[in-house]
Amino acid sequence: MNFYNKYILPKAINWACDQSSSRKQREKIIPLASGSVLEIGIGSGLNLPFYTSKVKTLTAIDPSKELWKRTQINIEKLPFDFKFIIASAENIPENDHSFDCVVITYTLCTIPNLKLAFSEIKRVLKPNGKLLFCEHGKAPEKGIQKYQNIINPFWKRIGGGCNLNRNIPALIEENGLTISKLETMYLAGWKPASYNYWGIAEVKIF
Incomplete structure (x- = not known):
């Protein structure tokens, strides 16, 4: 891991995600x-x-130990059992059908192997479990999309693998989940990085 990825990138990501x-x-x-x-x-x-008192246990994974070290939350005071594991979405170290709910926010943009990640999400969800998501991605306007596509290769290199132009709803449904609730809007800020999708998805039952 080079100096940029270890010391600068975690600060930049944390700042950007904490607006x-x-x-x-x-x-x-x-x-x-x-x-x-x-x-x-x-x-x-x-x-x-x-998170509210409706949560009984929270297991959290992230491949970046450097980012987790920046937490300012006293986990001892959380109103539920909490466990942190260094792991990636493509290899979740938990048993099948372990969770009522999977939460993912501003992360789908960076996962290298989305097919494998969604396979893991479906594996660890209980029957009737839900995926809660909030992500930025592909804008609705052709002009913004064009700009996203042009700058995405550079953005991805400096942004820890972040992609500006992923079609979040399509990716979720292409990988075996059905979106039951979806909302979208531009957040304040730079348009190529500020179009948001958020909602609920469930595993398809055939």
């Missing part, structure tokens, strides 16, 4: 979590203040 507009989005989706919960890509724990 007031992003906090408002977290406040919309995180309180819907309940029961046994898995959070994928917890980062520095920015979602933690928004």
Whole structure:
């Protein structure tokens, strides 16, 4: 790991994900979590203040130890059992059908192998379990999409693998989940990085 990835990138990611507009989005989706919960890509724990007493246990994974070290939350005071594991979405070290709910926020943009990640999400969810998601991605306007596509290769290199132009709803449904609730809007800020999708998805039952 080079100097940029170890010392600069974690600070930049934490700053970008902790803007007031992003906090408002977290406040919309995180309180819907309940029961046994898995959070994928917890980062520095920015979602933690928004979980409610409906959560019994929270297992959190992230491949970046450097980001997790930046947490300012006292996990001993959380109103539920908490466990952090260094792991990636493509290899979740938990048993099949372990969770009532999987939470993922501002993380789908960076996962290299989405097919494998969604396979793991479906594996660890209980029957009738839910995926709660809040992500930025492909904008609706052709002009913004064109700009996203042009700058995405450079953005991805400096942003820890972050992609600006992923079609979040399509990716979720292409990988075996059905979206039961979806909302979208631009957040304040730079348009190529500020179009948000958030909602609820469930495993398809054939």
